[in-house]
Amino acid sequence: MTNNLKRKKDKRQTILNAATKVFLEKGYKKTSIANIAKEAQSSQVTLYKYFPSKVALGREVIIKLIVDGYSEYDKLLDDDSLSFVEKMKTMMNSGSSLADDINDDFAMFLQREFSSQNGDNSVVKVYNQYKRNFWFKLLDQGRQEGILSDEVTNEGAMIFLDLFVNYSMNAGENAVVALKNHEKDIIHLFFYGIIGR
Secondary structure: OHHHHHHHHHHHHHHHHHHHHHHHHHOOOOOOHHHHHHHOOOOHHHHHHHOOOHHHHHHHHHHHHHHHHHHHHHHHHOOOOOOHHHHHHHHHHHHHHHHHHOOHHHHHHHHHHHOOOOOOOHHHHHHHHHHHHHHHHHHHHHHHOOOOOOOOOHHHHHHHHHHHHHHHHHOOHHHHHHHHHOHHHHHHHHHHHHHOO
């Protein structure tokens, strides 16, 4: 029984990884279940056993990106060999690289999911579940190293972050693509804004 559960878990992960690759490359609209099944070396019937619809699969890809991103950044924060500024630069480069890798059409799907336009708020729930602990930990490290001013409070930084996220959630499709294309600028403004440089 344990092997069967592991096989199912592994198969689900294989499909999710394949979907992530195809959605990021082709976008949401141009990706078919057949494309994903082929990439996962699986049948469409098998894919539907794990994910009831293309929307549900796209949603799970976004959740995977959120969870994996926070996990990667959290490991970075725990790396004592790097300074706070080095950690921030690494996160800035990683965020910019991810933005470059996301197809514009998938960025618009992501925006619809963040704003619950597809009838589900799972993405926002997962994002909110992870954000406070990560950002508070980041800000505390910056203060401990004397990089961040005590005048930048955790709550103030969260309001600033939420303003950006709320704008992104409610922006039109053209604005979503513009935000994606200016991700480097926005990340730079946020990180160096909290440093005060």
